[in-house]
Amino acid sequence: MTVIEVEDLRKNYGNTRAVDGVSFTVARGETFGVLGHNGAGKTTTVECLVGLRKPDSGTIRVLGENPARRRRALAQRTGVQLQQGELPDRLRVAEAMRLFAAFYDRPDDWRAVLERWGLGPIANKAFGDLSGGQQQRLKLAMALVGGPELVVLDELTTGLDPVARRETWTLIGDLKASGTTAVLVSHFMDEAEELCDRVAVFGNGRIIALGSPRELIGRTGTGSLEEAYFALSGEGR
Ligand SMILES: Nc1ncnc2c1ncn2[C@@H]1O[C@H](COP(=O)(O)OP(=O)(O)OP(=O)(O)O)[C@@H](O)[C@H]1O
Ligand SMILES: [Mg+2]
Known part of the structure; x- marks a missing residue:
């Protein structure tokens, strides 16, 4: 198909x-x-x-x-990770994942996705305090939390x-x-x-x-x- x-x-x-x-x-x-x-x-x-x-x-x-x-x-x-697109500085990693999961009717378990992407140790950090690579990982995890049929990742x-x-x-x-x-x-x-x-x-x-x-x-x-x-x-x- x-x-x-x-x-x-x-x-x-x-x-x-x-x-x-x-x-x-x-x-x-x-x-x-x-x-x-x-x-x-x-x-x-x-x-x-x-x-x-x-x-x-x-x-x-x-x-x-x-x-x-x-x-x-x-x-x-669809899960989307855009090249541009910031999150609020004060939003914490776990909060971002929970919030994103809530957008979907049938999301994956956001805690499991967070662990799979190595974000567990920084789950309580605020977005603004993450390194560039950690921010990127979070955006990828957010793109996948809905259990999408299609993912679009811009500059993965x-x-x-x-x-x-x-x-x-x-x-x-x-x-x-x-x-x-x-x-x-x-x-x-x-x-x-x-x-x-x-x-x-x-x-x-x-x-x-x-x-x-x-x-x-x-x-x-x-x-x-x-x-x-x-x-x-x-x-x-
Ligand atoms: N919002 C915009 N307003 C005006 N021009 C834009 C806008 N977005 C992109 N462009 C222009 O459109 C063209 C294509 O841009 P696009 O962002 O699609 O390229 P790209 O292939 O993703 O590049 P990159 O590898 O740098 O991300 C470029 O000439 C760019 O300057
Ligand atoms: Mg581009």
Whole structure:
């Protein structure tokens, strides 16, 4: 079954063509990577997927719904970690998890999610007192507490230390094993190669390449997704 269908999506901000004719599909259970340079249109695209931005044109179906019209219904079935998005400084970790769980009709046990993400020892800390990586972990845990069918994670591991990054990979592996569909926006090619079934490489609001990491590596005659990325995007030269 197709979980996400995007057809000729376009979104401008004034004169900026942020998303300029993007089409792709994501199948149930798939982990789909969204790659590309700063300003390529990745965040704008995923914000349209979750109904936070209204496309100028094109069609989007997420879990069979139009996100621009059915954002609330979709929010029950989707976990979102946005690139931007702060929590109140004084909100404590456990409070944030409890509050988020309460938004869902059938949430997971928030205490268990908190433990699974290594947040137990800092459960009573205020958001404003957490390190950048701890804040990131909390946002990830909050994206998963609703037991979503689809998770959309924008810059999953940005700001995490190498150990936390690897731990996150393991947790995403668990998520995959549970059949959850995932969209991961990332600047880390090793991460995308390890975790993603397919990736879309964005450039200037368009998709310039789409395929499994293995296909893109094969197509470019390179040895890694990172090398394939440079070959396909023409960046770094
Ligand atoms: N709220 C906004 N108002 C005006 N322009 C915006 C806004 N958000 C994004 N843009 C512009 O739209 C383009 C795409 O931005 P977007 O945030 O989608 O890129 P991105 O691929 O997520 O980049 P990054 O890797 O830096 O997060 C950029 O040129 C950006 O400057
Ligand atoms: Mg972004």
